[in-house]
Amino acid sequence: MPKVLISDKMSPKAAEIFRARGIEVVEKPGLTKEELAAIIGDYDGLAIRSSTKATAQLLEHATKLKVIGRAGIGVDNVDVPAATARGIVVMNTPFGNSITTAEHAIALMFALARQLPEADASTQAGKWEKNRFMGVEVTSKTLGLIGCGNIGSIVAERGLGLKMKVVAFDPFLTPERAQDIGVEKVTLEELLAKADFITLHTPLTDSTRNILSAENLAKTKKGVRIINCARGGLIDEAALKAGLDSGHIAGAALDVFVEEPATQSPLFGTPNFISTPHLGASTDEAQVNVAIQVAEQMSDFLLTGGVSNALNMPSLSAEDAPKLKPYMALAEYLGHLIGQLTGDEIRAVTVEVEGAAAQLNIKPITGAVLAGLMRTFSDTVNMVNAPTMARDRNIEVAEVRHERDTDYQTLVRVKVKSASGERSVAGTLFGAAQPRLVEIFGIKVEADFANRMIFIINEDKPGFIGRLGTKLGEVGVNIGTFHLGRRDAGAEAILLLSIDSPVDGGTLKDIATLPGVKTAKALTFG
Ligand SMILES: NC(=O)C1=CN([C@@H]2O[C@H](COP(=O)(O)OP(=O)(O)OC[C@H]3O[C@@H](n4cnc5c(N)ncnc54)[C@H](O)[C@@H]3O)[C@@H](O)[C@H]2O)C=CC1
Numbered sequence: 001m002p003k004v005l006i007s008d009k010m011s012p013k014a015a016e017i018f019r020a021r022g023i024e025v026v027e028k029p030g031l032t033k034e035e036l037a038a039i040i041g042d043y044d045g046l047a048i049r050s051s052t053k054a055t056a057q058l059l060e061h062a063t064k065l066k067v068i069g070r071a072g073i074g075v076d077n078v079d080v081p082a083a084t085a086r087g088i089v090v091m092n093t094p095f096g097n098s099i100t101t102a103e104h105a106i107a108l109m110f111a112l113a114r115q116l117p118e119a120d121a122s123t124q125a126g127k128w129e130k131n132r133f134m135g136v137e138v139t140s141k142t143l144g145l146i147g148c149g150n151i152g153s154i155v156a157e158r159g160l161g162l163k164m165k166v167v168a169f170d171p172f173l174t175p176e177r178a179q180d181i182g183v184e185k186v187t188l189e190e191l192l193a194k195a196d197f198i199t200l201h202t203p204l205t206d207s208t209r210n211i212l213s214a215e216n217l218a219k220t221k222k223g224v225r226i227i228n229c230a231r232g233g234l235i236d237e238a239a240l241k242a243g244l245d246s247g248h249i250a251g252a253a254l255d256v257f258v259e260e261p262a263t264q265s266p267l268f269g270t271p272n273f274i275s276t277p278h279l280g281a282s283t284d285e286a287q288v289n290v291a292i293q294v295a296e297q298m299s300d301f302l303l304t305g306g307v308s309n310a311l312n313m314p315s316l317s318a319e320d321a322p323k324l325k326p327y328m329a330l331a332e333y334l335g336h337l338i339g340q341l342t343g344d345e346i347r348a349v350t351v352e353v354e355g356a357a358a359q360l361n362i363k364p365i366t367g368a369v370l371a372g373l374m375r376t377f378s379d380t381v382n383m384v385n386a387p388t389m390a391r392d393r394n395i396e397v398a399e400v401r402h403e404r405d406t407d408y409q410t411l412v413r414v415k416v417k418s419a420s421g422e423r424s425v426a427g428t429l430f431g432a433a434q435p436r437l438v439e440i441f442g443i444k445v446e447a448d449f450a451n452r453m454i455f456i457i458n459e460d461k462p463g464f465i466g467r468l469g470t471k472l473g474e475v476g477v478n479i480g481t482f483h484l485g486r487r488d489a490g491a492e493a494i495l496l497l498s499i500d501s502p503v504d505g506g507t508l509k510d511i512a513t514l515p516g517v518k519t520a521k522a523l524t525f526g
């Protein structure tokens with residue numbers, strides 16, 4: 001039974017779903033990083049929000065971990081490349097909390113416009129300072145969005161409903177989409193110059209870090225109010241403080257900080273500064289949404305291999321996963337076979353599918369081929385890290401879907417190019433689920449994959465099989481199955497045998513020196 005650790009505060013719905021799906025679940029929010037490192041090795045899945053830091057150091061202890069599920073959007077607290085390198089799928093829930101976060105941005109915009117926190121504190125202190133708190137209307141003001149994706153576009157919609165003029169800076173926003181949303185697409189310079197309220201809705205990346213730098217803050221309109229419900233690090237906090245102190249910036253509301261938890265900050269106590277402790281996603285509705293979604297996604301992955309919303313792997317629906325499972329086994333065998341048969345550096349891999357296989361999602365098949373191929377030289381490779389490992393080794397990967405009639409109801413062929421030329425192997429599924437090898441190096445053969453096999457290329461001459469049988473008999477190696485194939489009578493032939501115990505290097509050498517033998521190789525699968 002797979003085991004999942006929930007290491008952040010999450011709606012109880014997540015644990016309920018894991019249990020209902022037959023997954024053992026342990027809830028331990030608030031562990032220190034040392035405590036987490038001490039137990040992470042027991043778990044197949046880790047469900048988190050933003051507090052848990054899934055760093056490369058932590059993942060070194062995560063020897064069984066297969067999936068990290070982020071109940072939320074931002075995965076900047078996960079070292080995704082480190083997870084990928086360890087073959088761990090990282091998934092998030094990209095929509096479950098977007099409305100809630102957009103609403104928080106709007107709430108902060110109003111709080112700034114009417115100085116609600118200060119007015120509340122003053123009133124409850126018995127001061128009744130009616131003349132101190134003069135606000136501004138948002139109607140007809142310009143709302144500038146930096147980032148107009150899921151959350152930004154919901155904020156835009158709400159802003160338009162409030163009769164604001166909405167402009168957006170987002171290099172990836174198409175003019176058509178901008179028109180659909182009803183926003184004016186502008187440059188950052190234009191936005192800074194025009195906006196009465198600026199709200200940030202981008203992830204924290206190299207291109208967005210410090211996007212509201214001291215220099216850019218200086219270009220904003222005097223009296224601007226700034227809201228950040230996206231990520232700390234998008235705004236230069238010191239420059240923001242200076243702008244508030246000088247009065248150039250009329251107000252700022254931060255839900256997120258460079259350092260979290262933000263228990264102290266030079267901004268605290270600054271007039272017209274409002275802060276919330278990363279509450280953007282904290283509503284009952286959003287937390288139920290993301291908890292259900294992350295638990296369903298992680299359960300699908302752990303139980304069926306289905307992949308959704310993964311950042312480091314192509315999607316595979318829970319419905320398609322069982323259909324693809326036998327293909328992935330076949331693909332992995334074929335990749336591992338050709339990997340073992342190719343003695344030199346691989347330059348390119350082509351995965352071809354025909355018949356029923358051509359109707360399927362080819363990406364997972366390719367992932368499995370690459371994982372099998374690279375298992376020859378790595379025991380940590382899997383479908384998640386195989387494409388990155390191939391890229392790191394400059395292996396070109398291509399996929400071909402043939403819509404032609406084939407001798408087989410379904411076929412997967414793997415071609416590999418290396419310094420010694422191009423070679424291919426192909427396989428089918430027997431009875432819809434049993435991987436079977438049907439071709440090696442263009443020679444037809446019919447063989448199941450066995451844990452231990454010997455592959456031989458020899459001249460098709462009488463007497464060879466007897467000599468081989470005698471040799472293996474002498475060393476006590478029992479032959480399980482025997483498969484022959486040849487190009488033409490008397491030409492090159494191949495022989496694949498499954499054996500019940502390993503052959504040592506010396507025996508293999510003896511086989512390789514039997515008359516007529518060109519190649520003899522021990523293969524392992526499993
Ligand atoms: N405060 C909170 O509790 C929450 C914060 N968030 C954060 O909100 C942010 C946005 O989330 P979504 O809208 O769902 O993401 P999204 O991916 O749908 O949208 C992000 C947008 O930013 C744009 N973008 C990327 N680089 C840019 C750049 N250099 N300049 C301008 N725009 C750029 C993208 O084109 C995209 O349209 C994320 O960082 C997420 O972690 C999300 C949920 C809750």
Ligand SMILES: O=C(O)C(=O)COP(=O)(O)O
Nearest residue numbers: 049050051072073074281
């Ligand atoms: O979903 C996101 O990106 C968030 O920032 C929400 O964070 P949280 O799950 O509330 O810690």
